[in-house]
Amino acid sequence: FPIFVLSGYSEERISFPVLLYVSSAQSFTLFSLLMLCSLSCFTASSNSKAASLHWTAERMLSVLLLAMGPVAYFNPGPVIDYSLAAALTLHGHWGLGQVLTDYVHGDTKIKMANAALFLLSTITFTGLCYFNYNDVGICKAVALLWSK
């Protein structure tokens, strides 16, 4: 995340439009593009392993997220904060994607719903990174909330 490195040299808060553009352009779309590359909308063959790979990636991400729980509890800090932001957003994005696949039918409706989901996930990831950078961070936030 070069933008975060660069801004580490300045003390001011990152402006909202800059962060929105950068985080959506860099980090989150990186994950989705990786999956997009293997999506069968680009390859029309019936031997495409795209769906199968997506399935495996979903499970691997779930296991990863599971492991992040104890790490976040015992080793809170910015690294786990950003990792949690990415993993949570992607897990939610793929999960909601499955919900849409189950209940939304018809080509245009599917396209629109997935576009809206992508937008939501981008905003979510941006917001979480913004919170991690400019505020206390996810781990600290949970700790503070629970100390109530």
Place this chain on the structure above:
Amino acid sequence: MVLLVYSEVNQDSNLNLFCFFCFFFVFRTLGRQSVCLAKPQYSVLYRHVAPMGSTAKEEMNKFWDKNSRLNRPMSPHITIYKWSVPMMMSITHRGTGVGLSGAISAFAVAALVLPGSYPYYLDLIHSLSIGPFLTGLAKFGIAFPVSYHTYNGIRHLGWDMGKGFKIPEVYRTGYTVIGLSVITSIALLMI
């Protein structure tokens, strides 16, 4: 196939019937001789298999287009089928997942939109003097969905590895998940 059993796609029994017929013909062909088609000498069976003229996606779209064009009502499904514990746990897993995702997204939007900092808003809530019972309730409202979704998620991962499909196992693991979720949530309340 598991997804057909455990997912909420039973909102359209017509599609289930459609999938059933597809699988019916496949299994009829395969089951006739009880052969293991993974062996290389059986690749000869696939030599003359011609792919269908349309993809599964096209077939599905045709199905939905025709039914909405003819304004056909949907067959009753969840209103008439007897609810079972696995069914309820499955939809709860989905419900908690969607709910938690929504909460995270709402939090992210709030972080972007609201002017103050997180400790500021926390102090604001503290000053409201909510009282221990409602505070506990709110904590439980957060802890239970997280616990349930996590434990049931582990159960799902077990299924993904092929374990725990026998019906008694499904119920046993299911009750374990429910019990663990309640215990964990109450334990988290105490912290």
